[in-house]
Amino acid sequence: MSAESRRIARVLLDSPLPQLDRLFDYAVPAELGEVAPGVRVKVPLRTAGRVIDGYVVEVGTEDDADRPLSEVDTVVSPVQVLPERLHRLARAVADRAAGSASDILRLVIPKRQVRVEKAWTADSSPFEPSAEVVAAAEAVVSLYDGLGETLSDGGRAAVEAIPGLDDGRPAWAVLLAGAAVRTLAAGRSSILVVPDHRDLDRVLAALADLVPAEQVVRYDSRQTNPDRYRAFLRSLEDAPCIVVGNRSAVYAPVRAGLVVIWDDGDPLLGEPLAPYVNARDAALLRQGEEGSALLLAGHTRTTDVERLVALGWLRDIRATRRVLPRVILSTPQEMEQPTAQRMPSSAFLAAREATAEGPVLVQVSRPGFAPSLVCAECRAPARCAHCGGPLGARHRGAVPVCGWCGRSARAWTCPTCSSTKLRLASSGSERTADELGRAFPGVRVIVADGAHPVERVDAKPALVVATRGAEPAADGGYRAVVLLDGPRMLQSPDLRIGESCLRWWSNAAALAAHGAPIHLVGVNGQAARALATWNQSGYARSELESRAPLHMPPTTRVALVEGSAAAVSRALIALGELALPSDAVLGPVPVESDDIPARVRALVRFEYGAGTRVVTALRAAVVAEAVASRRGRGKNPRSTLTVRLDILDPEL
Structure with missing residues (x-):
């Protein structure tokens, strides 16, 4: 120098x-x-x-x-x-989402722990699995047509996981473990991303049968800060390992040879913090940056993944020998029965017979006893007099309680007809358990929901009443599965409610033992037929085709632009220079808030090919408004414009 x-x-x-x-x-x-x-x-x-x-x-x-x-x-x-690879990934993800790279890094780099750092000594000695372990992993991979080739070539694939159990473990967890061990044997690291802690524990249990615990790095929101920092330091080492974690694990700074996203339709994989990037999108960008193999696996397929399969971007991988669950739909005669009878005779008899052999799963839509009440006279929804929230009952004969503010409504009066009588409008997990307990005397009844988490049940006879997503695994699999409240689930106004219901039902059906009956009650539409034929990809394809004429996601990308009327107007004027279609912008419309000045919101729909130009223009508008806001610190010290890309469909 x-x-x-x-x-x-x-x-x-x-x-x-x-x-x-x-x-x-x-x-x-x-x-x-x-x-x-x-x-x-x-x-x-x-x-x-x-x-x-x-x-x-x-x-x-x-x-x-x-x-x-x-x-x-x-x-x-x-x-x-x-490391350079992590900075490149953070920059690429932030640029696609019109966000800041520091926001991405904040998700993956923990706060410094001095004691952990001083005690850390990097061990660069690679681990070589035994021949028996490698053979076991190869046997799992060979169950899927073309999976071994995809892993070896660093390809991209959508994998339809085999439902059911594999030697007492969920077959999907065994699949992830086998693919990771095969990659580890080749001297490369793997990243396995799952939605929640139950899935994480199942993958860790499957890995425990194959590799030592020190070769597995756990990224878990339940970890203490020292444990999280210790896991991060291990992932910085050159020695290959297997990273298993929740959504932020997709950014782990290992030299990845494989990235797997399990059940990408789960909303838990969407980051709730800016810039709100889904783990699936981050994994796709990472694969493009590093050339690692990428698997998007699940029992169902989202429309996002099906779009990439249709474009040839993802390879469609299925089991070499498909074993389909035994799904039984309600007959028209059963569906015409009185609505008070939630479980038709065929499902009731199947559950009674199955409880003589082992546990039976009953899936319901909502937790609690009676999540909602209505007026007994006019059927108007019962609302809290203080905040307008819905009234519900915590148990039979209980005083109604508001679901929002928690106040009791001891002297409730209907504002429509002045009646003081209430009736139950829906059945939650606890009320269903109460009803089934009386219908199945002498059989254990287990409630599994957010308030009563249950990780696993034994093989003894029992009725397990669980809300969607909270179903525990059963030793040997459930002897029967009854899926209730299907019509109520499908009534949600969400754009993706059909594929969400199909995902909930399929994940529950995958917990059944081989040959066990699975009864879907009260539903006979396209989603029900997809479950009965186990053709979830076909359903996703039809959903994709129906959205294309309407330019709804994921056939196009959507940006939400929100801020003061002047700021949003300036951002939309900047977009006008990009020659987008005339119907690309929806709005702006007012947003209910107490902010001064009042805020408005607009949606911008654009093709994937125009993504770079649109995102760059929106990001420039955000920066310009932030600079102008800082210069006028005395009037409005914060930025008046926010942008979100690829927003969740319910927000539309």
Whole structure:
């Protein structure tokens, strides 16, 4: 380095402000010594007059020593927590979602734990599974046509998992474990992303049969901060491992040879924090950046995945020998029975016979005893007099309680007909358990819902009443499955309610033992036929075809633009220069809020090919509004414009 040159560090600031989402140049003083890319630093921010956290992305030299630059204040830690591959991924994901890279990094890089960092010693010795373990993994992979080739070539595939159990484990968990171990044997790391802690525990149990615990890195929201930081440091090592975790695990900084997303239709895989990126979309971007194999696996298929299969972007992989569950639909005669009888005779008799052998699963739509009440005279929904929330009953004969504010309604009067009498309008998990307990005397009744979590039930006779998504696994599988409240589930106004119901029903049916009857009660439409024939991909294909003429997601992308009327108007004017179709913008319409000035909202629909241009224009509008807002600090110190890409369909 010449006398006139100096060392500089290009730093990404850890700030949510959109105008700071770029690299800043800082001079590296001699007293700091060597500063490596990826380390945490503290740097001054002249506009704010304070020191801010950041990450060194690049280190170099420049000859223009006269250029005024601030100096790096402190190197917080010598650990390179931001490798280049992680920065590239965060940048790509943020650019697609019109967000900030620091928001992505905040999801994956934990807060520093000094004791954990000092005790950490990187072990770069690779683990080699035994020949027996590799053979077991190969046997699992061979159950699916073309899966081994996809894993070897770093391909992309949509995998229809085999329902049921494999040696007492869920077959889907065994599939994920087998694919990960096969990749580990090839000297590459794997990332297995699942929606919730129950799925995570099932995958860990399947892996425990194949590899030592130290080869598995757990990314779990239930972990303590030290455990989370310890797992992150392990994933920075060059030695391959298997990362298993929830949605943020998709960003784990391993050198991935395989990324698997299980059940991508689960809303838990959608990030609730800015920039609101779904784990599936992040995995697709990661595969494009790194060339790893990508599997989007599930018992059902979302329309998002089916679109990619139809385009040839994903390979359609199914079992070489399909074993379909035994699904029985309600007959027209049974559906004409009085509505008070929730379980038709065929399902009732099947449940009675099955309880003599083992557990029976009964899926219901809602938790509680009676989640909603209505007026006994006019059938108007019973509402709280204080907040307008729905009234419900916690048990038989209980005083009605508001589901929003929790107040009791001891002297309720119907505002429509002045009646003081209430009746039960729906049955929750507890009321269903109460009714079935009297119909099945002497049989254990187990309630599994959010208030009563149950992870597993034994093989003894029992009736397990569970809400959708809370069904526990049963030893040996359920001897029968009864799916209630199907019509009520389908009444939701969500755009994707059909595929959501099919996913809930299919995941419950997959818990049944081989040959066990599965009764879907009260539903006989397209989604029911898809379940009966186990043709979930066909249903997703038909849904995709019906949405295309309406330009609804996922056939097009949708951006939500919200802010003051002036800010939204400026953003839409900028989009007008992109020559989008005349019907691309819906709105703006007022948003109910107490903000001053009043806020409005608009939706922008655009083709995937126009994504880069639209996102760039929207991001520029957000930055411009943020800068203008900061200059007028006394009037409105916060940005008046927010943008969300690929919003959840219920929000439409």
